[in-house]
Amino acid sequence: MSLLKRVAKRIPFAEDLLAAYFCTRDPATPRRVRLTLLAALGYFVLPVDAIPDIMPILGFSDDAAVMAAAIAAVAGSITPKHRQKAQETLAGL
Secondary structure, X not given: OOHHHHHHHHOOOHHHHHHHHHHHHOOOXXXXXXXXXXXXXXXXXXXXXXXXOOOOOHHXXXXXXXXXXXXXXXXXHOOHHHHHHHHHHHHOO
């Protein structure tokens, strides 16, 4: 199993991450929403973090907070279609 699959299955907010990703890929998504979500996704994947991800439990807490804030700010733009694609992707892992 690839590293990405193992990590994705352990992240409690993986579906939200994928739904945000699919939202950024949708041409109908406004630019402001895309930039907000891309910034949050970038914070999640970049190794520079306020709390290192290698620390158990606390490691993803800052990432989750950033993602939650970004998703809350643009919640109306993440459609059921984006969430469905995220669920299908996770089911295929």
